[in-house]
Amino acid sequence: MTQGPDEAQQQSALAARLSAIDERIADAARQAGRDPAELTRIVVTKFHPASLVTQLHALGVREVGENRQQELSAKEAELNALDVRWHFIGQGQTNKAAAIRRSADVVHSVDRSRFADALHRAAEGDDMLDVLVQVNLTDDAGRGGVAPAEAPALAEHVLSLPSLRLRGVMAVAPLDEEPASAFARLRGIADELRTVAPSATWISAGMTGDFAEAIAAGATHLRIGSAITGPRPERG
Numbered sequence: 001m002t003q004g005p006d007e008a009q010q011q012s013a014l015a016a017r018l019s020a021i022d023e024r025i026a027d028a029a030r031q032a033g034r035d036p037a038e039l040t041r042i043v044v045t046k047f048h049p050a051s052l053v054t055q056l057h058a059l060g061v062r063e064v065g066e067n068r069q070q071e072l073s074a075k076e077a078e079l080n081a082l083d084v085r086w087h088f089i090g091q092g093q094t095n096k097a098a099a100i101r102r103s104a105d106v107v108h109s110v111d112r113s114r115f116a117d118a119l120h121r122a123a124e125g126d127d128m129l130d131v132l133v134q135v136n137l138t139d140d141a142g143r144g145g146v147a148p149a150e151a152p153a154l155a156e157h158v159l160s161l162p163s164l165r166l167r168g169v170m171a172v173a174p175l176d177e178e179p180a181s182a183f184a185r186l187r188g189i190a191d192e193l194r195t196v197a198p199s200a201t202w203i204s205a206g207m208t209g210d211f212a213e214a215i216a217a218g219a220t221h222l223r224i225g226s227a228i229t230g231p232r233p234e235r236g
């Protein structure tokens with residue numbers, strides 16, 4: 001594959017942003033007394049073309065996040081030969097659960113029993129799907145995620161569905177609160193869930209603006225978009 005000068009320049013800018021973020025992640029981990037190797041950095045590529053995932057893959061990225069089913073399905077189909085893990089991080093519609101399950105390796109956004117049930121019904125053969133329970137850390141019930149008080153019951157429901165493997169919890173920090181205090185609440189919920197599901201050890205938290213706080217609060221999976229990809233293109 002030959003690259004024009006523009007593409008080569010774009011690729012080196014991408015490489016520079018990626019390594020700068022990885023350095024900041026490693027610094028934040030060390031400051032929190034944690035080993036950077038225990039963190040998984042997911043690059044969120046939503047609204048960007050599939051070619052960006054190919055470029056990221058060439059730079060060693062193997063964990064990619066998408067928040068819309070159609071975009072996830074299209075990219076996963078186009079890039080089927082690429083060994084990347086697809087993380088679905090968006091609000092999932094029950095009637096899209098089968099399509100999500102076909103394309104995603106991990107679903108971060110299980111926020112209600114009906115969606116979990118639909119993901120389970122879409123299982124083919126004995127394949128297992130990794131899922132996280134998304135927790136709403138805001139007071140706005142319209143935001144994605146289950147209310148903190150209902151997270152244990154949802155987790156128990158997920159545990160009853162044999163084709164789903166409960167991995168942990170996911171959240172987005174509210175806009176009107178210090179991320180550190182929001183992520184501390186998430187940590188408490190994660191600790192609580194581990195008493196019913198000892199292997200649910202993942203905490204998916206931390207985006208471009210708050211990944212250092214998430215790391216300090218125990219996040220294991222960071223979902224970072226624009227700091228690595230550059231600004232997202234306008235959606236059509």
Ligand SMILES: *Cc1c(COP(=O)(O)O)cnc(C)c1O
Nearest residue numbers: 044067089207208223224225226
């Ligand atoms: C877009 C998105 C991200 C990444 O956001 P950035 O601020 O660009 O890093 C992370 N998590 C979710 C759920 C998202 O939708």
